[in-house]
Amino acid sequence: MPEQETLERAQQDKEEGKAPSTQAGEFVKEEMDHIREGKHGARSTKQAIAIGLSKARRAGVPLKAPAKGKTSERTRKQAARDTRKGQSARPKKVSAKRSRATENALKREGRSAASHTALSRQAKSAAKKRSAASRSKAAKKAARTKGATGRRTAAKKAARTRSR
Known part of the structure; x- marks a missing residue:
């Protein structure tokens, strides 16, 4: 249970x-x-x-x-x-x-x-x-539904990982 x-x-x-x-x-x-x-x-x-x-x-x-x-x-x-x-x-x-x-x-x-x-x-x-199209579609939907704060956090994280 x-x-x-x-x-x-x-x-x-x-x-x-x-x-x-x-x-x-x-x-x-x-x-x-x-x-x-x-x-x-x-x-x-x-x-x-x-x-x-x-x-x-x-x-x-x-x-x-x-x-x-x-x-x-x-x-x-x-x-x-x-x-x-x-x-x-x-x-x-x-x-x-x-x-x-x-x-x-x-x-x-x-x-x-x-x-x-x-x-x-x-x-x-x-x-x-999964196909590339299916993965791409999921990623686009995730970006759409993430919201401004979520996108900002994700962008900061991406920048951090790039600088390493």
Whole structure:
């Protein structure tokens, strides 16, 4: 079950009209924090992100399941199942035995999946799969929605990194 604080942050994002992926980001962030705190581990950064997205879907974030061919059929079906669970009025009781087994399995996994290096590597490899036009479009939108203060901060940071 996600922490109350995470649910509130995701709700705030929703009220501000932010995209479902932004709302889901709060759950992914929580998952990374759990791994860093040593609550449990993950086999890979991809798995850590998947756990966060699953929690988001179950919490009612309207995230679509990945398109056919993007991931395995199993992952797609699980995502669809999570979405249905999040939309249902009364969630079914979770099996304590299964929950415990999952938690114990994750406890045996490594903690490096949430490291800054691993996250950076994951982000870069994900970006590489996108087209140049798609990346450019996202960057332009980010610049549009950043606002004057955000642009100023970004420009200062860019100038600092150039001068090094």
